[in-house]
Amino acid sequence: MKLKTGKEEIVYLLTEVFKKYEKTTGQEVVRNTNRKNYEDLAKVLSKISNELPNTAEQLDHDHYPPERDHRHLEYPYLKYDITGGQIKDAYNGIVTNPRPFIVDACYIYLFGVGRRGFEKDPKDTNLLQNANDEHHHQLFSKTTSKNISVLWLSILLIAIALLAASIYEWRSTAEKLAVIKEDMKITPYTPTQKDIEGLEGVWRVYIGSPQARISDSNRYHMVVSNIVDVKYKNGYFIFNRYGASFDHEGYMQFENPNVVSIHSYVKNNSDTIESPRLSLMRFDRGHTKLIVISASWNFDVGNKNDIIGIREVYIKQGKEGSIEEVINTIENSSCRCKIVRWRHDGQSTNFQLRNESIDSLTDNYLKGLLDEHSILLRQPENGIILTSGKKNNK
Numbered sequence: 001m002k003l004k005t006g007k008e009e010i011v012y013l014l015t016e017v018f019k020k021y022e023k024t025t026g027q028e029v030v031r032n033t034n035r036k037n038y039e040d041l042a043k044v045l046s047k048i049s050n051e052l053p054n055t056a057e058q059l060d061h062d063h064y065p066p067e068r069d070h071r072h073l074e075y076p077y078l079k080y081d082i083t084g085g086q087i088k089d090a091y092n093g094i095v096t097n098p099r100p101f102i103v104d105a106c107y108i109y110l111f112g113v114g115r116r117g118f119e120k121d122p123k124d125t126n127l128l129q130n131a132n133d134e135h136h137h138q139l140f141s142k143t144t145s146k147n148i149s150v151l152w153l154s155i156l157l158i159a160i161a162l163l164a165a166s167i168y169e170w171r172s173t174a175e176k177l178a179v180i181k182e183d184m185k186i187t188p189y190t191p192t193q194k195d196i197e198g199l200e201g202v203w204r205v206y207i208g209s210p211q212a213r214i215s216d217s218n219r220y221h222m223v224v225s226n227i228v229d230v231k232y233k234n235g236y237f238i239f240n241r242y243g244a245s246f247d248h249e250g251y252m253q254f255e256n257p258n259v260v261s262i263h264s265y266v267k268n269n270s271d272t273i274e275s276p277r278l279s280l281m282r283f284d285r286g287h288t289k290l291i292v293i294s295a296s297w298n299f300d301v302g303n304k305n306d307i308i309g310i311r312e313v314y315i316k317q318g319k320e321g322s323i324e325e326v327i328n329t330i331e332n333s334s335c336r337c338k339i340v341r342w343r344h345d346g347q348s349t350n351f352q353l354r355n356e357s358i359d360s361l362t363d364n365y366l367k368g369l370l371d372e373h374s375i376l377l378r379q380p381e382n383g384i385i386l387t388s389g390k391k392n393n394k
Contacts, residue, residue, distance in 0.1 A: 001128045003119050010098040012126060013106040014091045017041070020110060031091065036269055038084035038091075042076075045087075049080040049105040061104045061114020074322045077231075187235040191254045196232045198285055199252065199260065201319035202342055203228040205241075205292075208370035209310045210355045211385050212298040212377065220386040223358045223370050227340045227351050228314070229323045239264070242325065242340045244353040245299070248277065258283050262292065275299070281314065290314040291369065309376030313369055320344050 003009065018029050021041050030037040053066040067079045076083050080101045090098050104114045111118055122128055180186065191199070210222040230239040230252065241248035241264055250264030262279035279294035292312040297305060321344030326332065332339055337354035361367050372385050 001122070003115070003122070003127055004129055006098070007093050007096050009127065010090045010095065010103060010106070011093055013103065013110065014087065016110055016124075017045070017106050018091075033088065033092070034269070034271060035083070035085040035088045036271075038087040042082045042084045042087050045102070045105045045109060046075060046078070046080070046082045048108050049082055049101045050078050052080055052101055052104060055108075056114075059108055059112070059114050060117025060120070061108070062100060062116060064101060185255075187253055189254045189256050190235060191232075192257075194285075195254060195257070195283075197319065198283065199237055199254075200230050200232045202317040202321065202323065202344075203230065203314045204317055204351065206313045206315070206361075206366060206370055207296075207310060208358070208372075208374045209296060209298060209308065211372055212308050212310075212375050213300045214298070214304050214384055215301050220388070221358045221371065222355050223361065224355045225351070225353055227317075227323060227342070227353065240267075240323065242323065242338065242353065244338050244355060250277075252281075254283070262294075279312065288315060289366070289369075290316075307378045311369055311374040313366060317342065317349075318344055326350065 004012070018031070018041070021044065022028055027040065029041055050067075052061065052064040055061070056063045064080065075081055082102055082105060086095075086099070086102060089095050090102065100115075107113060107115045107118050111123055118127070205226045205228055206223055207226065208223050210216065210224050211219050213219050224244050226244075226248075227242045228239050229242075230237050235253070237252040239250060239252065241250070247267040248264040249267045250262065252260050252262045255261055260281040260283050262277075262281060264277045264279075266274040268274050275297050277294055277296045279292050279296075281290055281292045284290060290313070292314055294310050294312055296308055296310050298308050299305060321342055324341050324343070326339040326341050329339070331350075335352050335354070337352045340351045340353060342349045342351065358367050358370055361370075372387060375385055377384055
C-alpha cells in the first residue's frame with residue numbers, strides 16, 4: 001500500500017496538525033483566509049523544518065541540503081522556514097505539490113518520523129491509498145491504453161490552450177504591474193550596496209508625540225522611544241517597529257540617493273490598514289542622528305485621535321542581530337514598560353520603551369529637537385500641547 005500524495009495528503013496532514021496543536025497549546029487556529037492566523041503554528045513547524053538538514057538519519061526522512069545564505073538569521077528568511085501563507089494555501093487545497101520539507105515537518109510533528117519512515121510503518125491508515133483506488137487506477141490504465149491516440153491529442157490541445165492562456169495572463173499581469181510601478185513610483189531608484197548597509201539594521205527612534213495626547217493630563221514635555229528593525233528586500237526595505245504601547249510594520253524605499261520614504265501601519269490581526277504613518281527621511285550619510293518628518297497620529301482615545309505632524313530622530317544602533325520582546329519578567333513589572341531585547345555579536349542589549357520626560361534625556365541637542373515646538377497640529381488650537389505654565393490643563 002502506498003501513501004497518498006499531493007493535495008489529498010497535505011490537507012489531511014494539516015487537519016491533524018491543527019487538532020494536535022490546539023489540544024497541546026489550548027490556542028485555536030482560525031481557519032479562514034487570513035495568513036496571520038496560521039503564523040504561530042507555522043513557527044512551530046519551522047523549528048522542525050529548519051533542523052531537517054541535520055536529522056535525516058535520526059528521523060528517517062529525505063536528505064535536505066544545509067542553509068547556504070547566512071545574511072538573514074531569523075524567521076521567516078531561513079531556507080526551510082514555513083509561513084502562515086503556505087499553510088493557509090495548502091490547507092485550502094490551493095497547493096497541488098506541497099514542498100517536501102513542509103510535508104516532512106507535518107509527519108515529524110504528528111508521528112515523530114519523516115514521510116519515508118512513516119511509509120515503512122504506517123500509523124494512520126487514513127494516509128494510505130485504499131484498495132479500491134488501486135483497482136480503479138488499474139482499470140483506468142487499461143481503458144486509456146485502448147484510446148491512447150485520442151487521449152494524447154486531447155491532452156495536447158488542452159496543453160496548448162492552457163499555455164496560451166497562461167502566456168496571456170502573465171503578459172497582462174506584467175503589464176499591469178509595470179503600470180502600477182510607474183504610476184505609484186514604486187522603487188524608482190535602485191539602492192547601492194552602500195545604501196543598503198547604511199539603512200539596514202536596528203535603529204532607536206525618539207518621538208515627542210505623547211505631548212499632543214489631550215486625554216493625558218501629564219503629557220507636558222514628554223518623549224517616547226521606539227526600536228525599528230530594518231531589513232532589505234528586493235529593491236526596498238521592510239521593518240518592524242516596536243513601540244511602548246503598540247507595534248508598527250511597514251516598508252521604506254529610496255526615492256533618490258538622499259531621500260527615503262517611510263510607510264508604516266499599526267500591526268493588527270487583520271488585513272486592514274490601521275493608522276497609516278507617512279514619513280520622509282533625508283539620508284545624511286555619516287550623521288549619527290537622522291531627522292525624519294512624519295504625518296502621524298497622537299494615538300489618543302476615541303474622537304480625540306487626530307492627525308499631527310511630528311519630528312522623529314533616528315539613531316543607528318547596529319546592523320546585525322535579531323529583535324525579540326521580553327515579557328513576563330520581574331524587570332517588566334518593575335519598569336512598567338515594554339522591554340525589547342537586541343541580540344547581537346554574542347551579547348544582548350535591552351531597551352526600555354515608555355513615555356517619559358524629555359528632561360530625562362542627557363543629550364541637549366536631542367532635547368531641542370523633540371520639545372513642544374516639534375509638533376504641528378492639524379488645526380491650530382491653544383492648550384492641546386502644554387507649556388511650562390499650563391501643566392495642569394486638560
